[in-house]
Amino acid sequence: MTAVLVTMPHSHYAEKARWALDWLAMPYREEPHVPLLHRLTTKRHGGGSVPVLLHGGRCLVDSTDILVHADAQCGGDRLYPADPSLRRDVDALEERFDTVLGVHTRRWAYAQLLPDRRRLRAMMLRGVPRLEALLLPLMMPLVVPAVRAAFRITPESTERSRQRVRAEFDALDALLADGRRFLVGARFSAADLTFAALASPALLPPQCGAPYPGLDEVPAAMRDEALHLRGTAAGRFALRLYAEQRLNRP
Ligand SMILES: N[C@@H](CCC(=O)N[C@@H](CS)C(=O)NCC(=O)O)C(=O)O
Known part of the structure; x- marks a missing residue:
């Protein structure tokens, strides 16, 4: 299932997650929102701030969790060293x-x-x-x-x-x-x-x-x-x- 990345387009924490997904070539669709209205979506998924990643029934509500999840999905040892x-x-x-x-x-x-x-x-x-x-x-x-x-x-x-x-x-x-x-x-x-x-x-x-x-x-x-x-x-x-x-x- 293609992941959905909930963002505000200008958020640099969203850019962090977007860059990671692009770099890992993990298929995703970005769902950008304007400030304030973003919360209608992030709250529904148990979060608050952007980015939020929805993937395989999971909701990752923090950029670091998104990177860790994406790295593992792509086989691991890419953005996070195994050592x-x-x-x-x-x-x-x-x-x-x-x-x-x-x-x-x-x-x-x-x-x-x-x-x-x-x-x-x-x-x-x-x-x-x-x-x-x-x-x-x-x-x-x-x-x-x-x-x-x-x-x-x-x-x-x-x-x-x-x-x-x-x-x-x-x-x-x-x-x-x-x-x-x-x-x-x-x-x-x-x-x-x-x-x-x-x-x-x-x-x-x-x-x-x-x-x-x-x-x-x-x-x-x-x-x-x-x-x-x-x-x-x-x-x-x-x-x-x-x-x-x-x-x-x-
Ligand atoms: N620790 C969070 C911080 C994310 C964050 O601060 N996002 C800001 C945008 S740059 C935000 O969504 N602020 C509005 C809000 O909290 O509703 C992460 O790494 O994902």
């Missing part, structure tokens, strides 16, 4: 990127893009059901404050998040300083994928599977920060992963 010590390293990095990097890139990017409602709407609309697309313009006065409240976006928290993203990139620069091609072991893993996907709102990689604007379309502060991050070892690493490993992208 227990490598696996521990992958799990630890993935958890760190999920709980720190992803949270701060999201706040930073939303803070830059929320004022441009036209662009925001365009990002949120890709592939959603027609009725939701028609409703979104009417819902924007609810969606924008809901996003600000949910992610506690203020000028101060935005600046803190910019610095946290830089600190996470610095930490990765240190890890990459020995010249390694992948974060753990000799192969691409869930750790690499998670770093690049969750960094994507701050880097805006051209191959990203989320419908982000191009560098020349975003406010100057966002462009300048993206250019700074792209110039770091961690930024170059994420861009290389997108160029080399983002297979079958939408």
